[in-house]
Amino acid sequence: MSAQQQSTRSSIAHRLNLALVAGGLVAGLGIAGAAQAQEDREGWPQSFTVGTASQGGTYFVYGSGWANLIADQLGLSGGGEVTGGPTQNLALVHNNEVAFGLTTMGPASDALSGKSPLAPGIVMDNVCAMFPMYETPFSITALSDSGITSISEIPDGATIGFGPAGSTSDTYFPAILEELGVEFERRNGGWNDLAGQLQDGLIDVIAFAAGIPIPAVSQLEVQTDVNIIEFTEQEQAEAIEAFPVSEFSIPASTYSTLEQDSRVVSMWNFAIAGCDLPDDFVYEATRITMENNDKMRSIHRSAETTVPENIKHNQVIPFHPGAARWYEENGHDIPEDMVHQ
Structure with a gap:
């Protein structure tokens, strides 16, 4: 083998070694990134359900479409469930039978004061607000x-x-x-x-x-x-x-x-979440909803009012800390006594 051939082979080997080292570093970073992502999602559910209402009503269309949007964006399994509507959704969320639900202010006020017709005397305090929907x-x-x-x-x-x-x-x-x-x-x-x-x-x-x-x-x-x-x-x-x-x-x-x-x-209608859901999970679900109004309106045009400015219409349900963090970070103040402690 000539000296020139030896020099060329040595150069190729050197470049291959560099590539292998770089590849290893990238792979290591990828593994570390995946581990970090997994760590960031500690406590998150692998799937979730949204309590809606009967088929043929707006809740079912809105809630099922929203569930699909969140599931797709977060890489989770999620969907809407037919229910009896707001009053039952409050009970389902309170009892951790569904992660999310849709409700109106009247039934919510009754549930939080122990006057729900489904469970008289039970204060449903594991129900937190996420975002405004529509009237x-x-x-x-x-x-x-x-x-x-x-x-x-x-x-x-x-x-x-x-x-x-x-x-x-x-x-x-x-x-x-x-x-x-x-x-x-x-x-x-x-x-x-x-x-x-x-x-x-x-x-x-x-x-x-x-x-x-x-x-x-x-x-x-x-x-x-x-x-x-x-x-x-x-x-x-x-x-x-x-x-x-x-x-x-x-x-x-x-x-x-x-x-x-x-x-x-x-x-007014608001989306609700179990208060014990991880803050980061609810933060991400709120962020996706509030930052994608065009996608929400494509689900149902009533979502035109699904915007952060309308959080003022909730004077009843304490906000989930994860949702409250997104609003605060984006210039929408929530009174301290309206954030779940």
């Missing part, structure tokens, strides 16, 4: 051929569907209508089921409390003619005086049936 309008739908065009025209003894038992709609809408002088027979069920019963003439009216557009109402519009009934100014004022609701107008663009905005009342 739930209380709206009424009847078939056009029923002749019902206003609340006052609902005949005495009419059968009204109020959604799943224990839901926000079932908890508050019957009481609101009683306050407004309506006498009725009560019917419970999932929104899709009740929409079918309305079409078949088995019930007279559906009293919806759900984020808009409500899938079941949109489907009804395709299949038949409906009346979407608004509150009068006096009826709206009476409801606001007696219940934890506020003014709201359903935009005419929400449904093809509406020719103008529809005056109703509403209640």
Whole structure:
């Protein structure tokens, strides 16, 4: 072998050794990085469930879509679960039967003060707020051929569907209508089921409390003619005086049936988490939600109001420390007494 060949071979070997050393360093860094990532996720669940509500309602669409977004972004297994709605979701989260849930302020206030109809006397203090969702309008739908065009025209003894038992709609809408002088027979069920019963003439009216557009109402519009009934100014004022609701107008663009905005009342919705979930896990879930409003709106357009500025509408549920940390880091102050200790 010539001296030149020996020199070339020596140079190649030297470069190979350098490459192997560098590769080892990279591999070592990769292993260390993976170990660090695993350490950062200490205590995280390998999968999670979001308590939603019945199929055909906004909670199911919103909650299932949100679960898929978080699962995809964090590399976990997660999904939505059909439930009885806000009241049951509070109990499920409190008892660690689901990690996350969706609820409205009225049922949340009852649960945290030990007045939940599902567990009277039990203070559900393992429930923490994560982020604002949207307002739930209380709206009424009847078939056009029923002749019902206003609340006052609902005949005495009419059968009204109020959604799943224990839901926000079932908890508050019957009481609101009683306050407004309506006498009725009560019917419970999932929104899709009740929409079918309305079409078949088995019930007279559906009293919806759900984020808009409500899938079941949109489907009804395709299949038949409906009346979407608004509150009068006096009826709206009476409801606001007696219940934890506020003014709201359903935009005419929400449904093809509406020719103008529809005056109703509403209640805010928030996503909730078990207070004992790891702070970093809830921080990441909150961050993904708050920093991806375009993706949230692609799940359901009611998520237009799923923005950090609307945390002010929660005066009831203490925020999870992980969620509170994200808000504080991004310039949204939360009073100290509204953060779970």
